[in-house]
Structure formats: structure tokens, C-alpha cells
Amino acid sequence: MKLLTFIRDGQNALGVKTEQGVVDIAAAVSAGFGPQGTPTDVMDVISGGQSAVAALQQTVDQAIASDKQELILDESNITFGPSVTKPSKIICVGLNYRKHAEETKAEIPTTPILFNKFSNTLTGHGHDIPLPRTSQQVDYEVELTIVMGKKAKYVSREDALSHVFGYSTVNDVSARDLQLRTQQWLLGKSCDSFSPLGPYLVSADEVGNPNDLQLTCIVNGEERQNSNTSDMIFHCDEIVSYISQHMTLEPGDIILTGTPFGVILGYPKDQRVYLKDGDIVTVEVEKLGACTNRFVNEA
Structure with missing residues (x-):
């Protein structure tokens, strides 16, 4: 199933993508369809x-x-x-693709590097x-997002993916200038709207193996990233299990699993052209x- 959220009268509403179009769930429930208690969020x-x-x-x-x-x-x-x-x-895994670690001249991690973002992103x-006034080096990162569906604490790697509801695309x-200002990455990762997520939340049964999915990033029509989740250093089951050893994962928690090579930071310094006003990133x-x-200049 492909779920999505759309905005109606300033509020989030639930839709389901089908071949016929997007079914407006609240409207369908109001019209008397579906069993009592059908969720509309x-x-x-x-x-x-x-x-x-x-x-x-x-x-x-x-x-x-x-x-x-x-x-x-109509979508x-x-x-x-x-x-x-x-x-x-919102939990993120840093440097989780070998070639990305290499392009940024970072050591290959031996355990997952975790950091967090907040709901403002x-x-x-x-x-x-918005491109923050305080930064001149905004970069893209295509990533697979894990969406938890069940509470998970101390789960094994073998059982980890049974706790996952589904997956989504995220940038x-x-x-970079804020991220690398100190050893803590949070500042450069948590500016407003820095986690565009979607368009869909796809249930795990439709996705199959999350560690065999192509990822791409296109900037103004030019392909910048093209890889596969099979190149992850720590795969999805290992990530969920590892995090659950240290904190309880709740339904709806999201895990950003890292980005492959091709980011602007990985270019030679004299070739780095960071995102600017009007750039379109897919x-x-x-x-x-x-x-x-x-991407637009912040007002």
C-alpha cells in the first residue's frame, strides 16, 4: 500500500495512491465506506x-x-x-556507504554513526x-528512510525488519559549513525543511528487500547520485537492531539510513558548487x- 499525506484547509489529511487516483480517506469514511474505526491519519x-x-x-x-x-x-x-x-x-546514520565515506575522506565506520534531526526539518x-541565511554550503543527500511500525527494544537482527511498517524517500x-563547524553535526542537519520526506510511505510488503533498491539524485536535470542500497555498510536489519539495543523505537519513528557517493562535499574544493536560489533537486x-x-533564498 502507498500512503500519502496531503494538505487540506491547512491540516494533514490521509490519502492512498491507487491506479485510479488518490483516495481521500476522510471523505470516504464520511461517505460511509469502510469499517468503523478506519484510521484517517x-x-x-x-x-x-x-x-x-x-x-x-x-x-x-x-x-x-x-x-x-x-x-x-488527481495527484x-x-x-x-x-x-x-x-x-x-528522527534518527540518522552517517557515512553508511563506503564510497561516500571515501569521497569525503572519512574513516570507514566500524559501528553505525548516529545523529538526530527534529520535526522542524x-x-x-x-x-x-529555504536556504538558510547563515549557510553558503547547502548540499543534497538522497536516502532510504525506514519507518518503524512496532515498538522495538533489544530486537535481534533476524527479527528487526518485522518491526518495520514501511519505507520512504528522503533528502x-x-x-556543510554549519555541519562541520564542530564535531557535532546537528546544526547543519536541522535547519527548517531540511528533511523533505515522501511523496509516499510504502508498506514493507510492497518493497521487499530494502537492501536492493536503486537511489538517484537529480539537480537541475543533471544526475549527481546513482547507487544501490546494497552498498550500505550497515544494512537495514542491522541498523534497526543496533539502535534498539540503546533506545526504544516507537511506531512512527523514522531512520534515515545514509547517502551514497556523489554529494557536493565529495567534489574537489575548486569544483564544489553548492545549492543556490532556484535549484530543483529530485x-x-x-x-x-x-x-x-x-531551493530558495530564505526570506
């Missing part, structure tokens, strides 16, 4: 597990069968929100991203969709 779907997904699927099927066109939205006309709206934690596909936008992960954003 993406966070409730995530925390509700398989029973919530089953109720949502029944609602979608009935809405489509009804042929009520007012329940089916090109909606304003997207982040595919996960209220994660309690979340935005959706199609939104403008882990990074202000990040895409196979099966998960493409997230496109325009």
Missing part, C-alpha cells in the same frame, strides 16, 4: 498495524467500487505533506526549501517514488 495507520491497514484497504476498495469521483483526487492537484507527520524520533514533496539536506528511491523540491 497516517500516524494511526502506522501504530494500528495490520488491522488498520486491512480496514484502510477495505475503505479504499469500497470507495473505488462506488465510482464516486469526488472521493478520488497533480494535491499539496503533499511529509509522508510521516509526527515521528517521536519535515516537509513534503513539491515544497520550497537529508545538509548545510531524490528517488526505487519503488518509493521521487521527491522534488526547489
